[in-house]
Amino acid sequence: MSSLLVENGTVVTLGPHPRVLNRHDVRCEDGRVTRIAPHGDPESHGTRTINASGKVVLPGLINAHTHLYSTLVRGLAKAAPSATFREVLEHLWWRLDRQLTQEDCRVSAEVALIEAIRHGTTTLVDHQASPTAVRGSLDVIADAVARVGVRACLCYEVSDRDGVEVARAGIAENAAFVGRCRSGRDERLRAMFGLHAAFTLSDATLERAAAAGRDLGAGFHVHVAEAASDEEHSVREHGMRVVERLHRFGILGPGSIAAHCVHVDGHEMERLAETRTAVVHNPQSNMNNAVGVADVPAMLAKGVLVGLGTDAMTTDMLEELRAALFVRHLAARDPSAGFLETASLLTAGNAAIVERLWPGLGLGELREGGAADLAVFDYDPPTPFDDTTVLGHLVFGLSQASVDATIVGGKVLMADGRIELDLDEAEIAARARERAKALWERF
Numbered sequence: 215m216s217s218l219l220v221e222n223g224t225v226v227t228l229g230p231h232p233r234v235l236n237r238h239d240v241r242c243e244d245g246r247v248t249r250i251a252p253h254g255d256p257e258s259h260g261t262r263t264i265n266a267s268g269k270v271v272l273p274g275l276i277n278a279h280t281h282l283y284s285t286l287v288r289g290l291a292k293a294a295p296s297a298t299f300r301e302v303l304e305h306l307w308w309r310l311d312r313q314l315t316q317e318d319c320r321v322s323a324e325v326a327l328i329e330a331i332r333h334g335t336t337t338l339v340d341h342q343a344s345p346t347a348v349r350g351s352l353d354v355i356a357d358a359v360a361r362v363g364v365r366a367c368l369c370y371e372v373s374d375r376d377g378v379e380v381a382r383a384g385i386a387e388n389a390a391f392v393g394r395c396r397s398g399r400d401e402r403l404r405a406m407f408g409l410h411a412a413f414t415l416s417d418a419t420l421e422r423a424a425a426a427g428r429d430l431g432a433g434f435h436v437h438v439a440e441a442a443s444d445e446e447h448s449v450r451e452h453g454m455r456v457v458e459r460l461h462r463f464g465i466l467g468p469g470s471i472a473a474h475c476v477h478v479d480g481h482e483m484e485r486l487a488e489t490r491t492a493v494v495h496n497p498q499s500n501m502n503n504a505v506g507v508a509d510v511p512a513m514l515a516k517g518v519l520v521g522l523g524t525d526a527m528t529t530d531m532l533e534e535l536r537a538a539l540f541v542r543h544l545a546a547r548d549p550s551a552g553f554l555e556t557a558s559l560l561t562a563g564n565a566a567i568v569e570r571l572w573p574g575l576g577l578g579e580l581r582e583g584g585a586a587d588l589a590v591f592d593y594d595p596p597t598p599f600d601d602t603t604v605l606g607h608l609v610f611g612l613s614q615a616s617v618d619a620t621i622v623g624g625k626v627l628m629a630d631g632r633i634e635l636d637l638d639e640a641e642i643a644a645r646a647r648e649r650a651k652a653l654w655e656r657f
């Protein structure tokens with residue numbers, strides 16, 4: 215049996231109570247961490263060794279909300295200026311996603327997933343949109359995920375914005391992919407039932423999607439109250455706020471994810487807590503779209519499980535964590551506000567969210583018996599590095615360091631900064647540029 219030893223690193227466990235273990239070896243066998251022991255322990259050996267001396271070993275990082283389809287938009291300057299969030303969608307995203315072919319989605323995902331490996335992100339919760347190429351699109355993304363070797367939970371965003379036929383195709387795509395995942399093709403893949411957002415979903419479509427998801431026992435992944443206009447639309451058209459409307463259709467629950475929740479009120483937070491729906495905070499996206507700042511402290515105070523995602527603004531979770539902290543300070547006009555709480559979105563919130571998808575793997579925490587998903591950061595701390603300072607280093611130091619090695623399920627995806635996969639990064643980048651050029655011409 216092949217085994218891997220990541221030796222002599224400074225091990226950071228993360229999880230609910232992050233600990234620092236100096237000069238430790240991490241032994242991985244059969245996809246799991248089987249031993250974490252002081253360097254030199256006679257039981258610590260492996261058929262392959264990665265030297266982590268002078269480096270920091272973290273559990274693989276988790277991105278709880280992203281869009282792998284969106285890479286090819288980078289640099290596109292053709293969209294008309296937008297004054298509102300609705301215009302951002304109409305001028306850019308909805309125009310773009312209508313033009314996406316499956317091959318565009320494939321290369322877009324490949325680029326984003328390689329970048330994730332380069333930033334130590336090993337688990338991603340994705341939300342796919344390609345309205346003129348719905349059927350089979352999740353298989354295309356799943357192929358890219360399998361090729362790159364990370365873990366991902368996929369869904370297709372059902373919406374009425376492109377007509378009822380596309381909405382039905384989205385429901386069918388979710389149902390088919392949930393079924394395929396259940397048949398256990400790949401342990402690294404999971405499925406949810408995707409919905410765009412309440413304001414692009416009619417009652418009839420919500421009813422159909424809810425029934426299909428319920429029959430499959432799938433959790434839902436939906437954008438909630440990202441902009442104030444989502445709430446205004448819901449109250450105007452349906453006589454109730456967004457969370458209440460989703461609740462009436464049975465969309466909320468411990469298997470479901472509500473992304474953003476920037477404009478939910480206190481009652482909606484209570485509903486999210488009571489139904490144990492997870493919320494994912496995406497601060498960089500919210501700042502970029504100027505939609506507001508989610509009241510994460512209030513949600514946590516009401517007992518809502520809150521995690522951290524990038525909404526495809528980056529694949530670097532430590533960059534997102536910094537942004538989460540800075541926007542929290544700015545929103546509170548308090549430079550000391552919520553440091554531990556904000557860090558916990560990444561260290562504990564995301565781990566709890568993906569535990570619901572991969573129960574028993576202990577993703578997001580480095581511990582014996584947990585999944586062998588690791589990231590080795592090229593970071594030799596210049597100041598004291600221990601249990602009391604590690605979160606400060608995460609935000610202000612490790613976030614600025616490069617990742618040397620990334621490992622998923624004991625398999626080395628990158629070592630010494632070199633991707634070790636059977637794929638050609640330069641060829642993928644060239645293909646992405648070609649596809650982007652053609653896509654931009656159709657835009």
Ligand SMILES: [Zn+2]
Nearest residue numbers: 341437473525
């Ligand atoms: Zn999103």
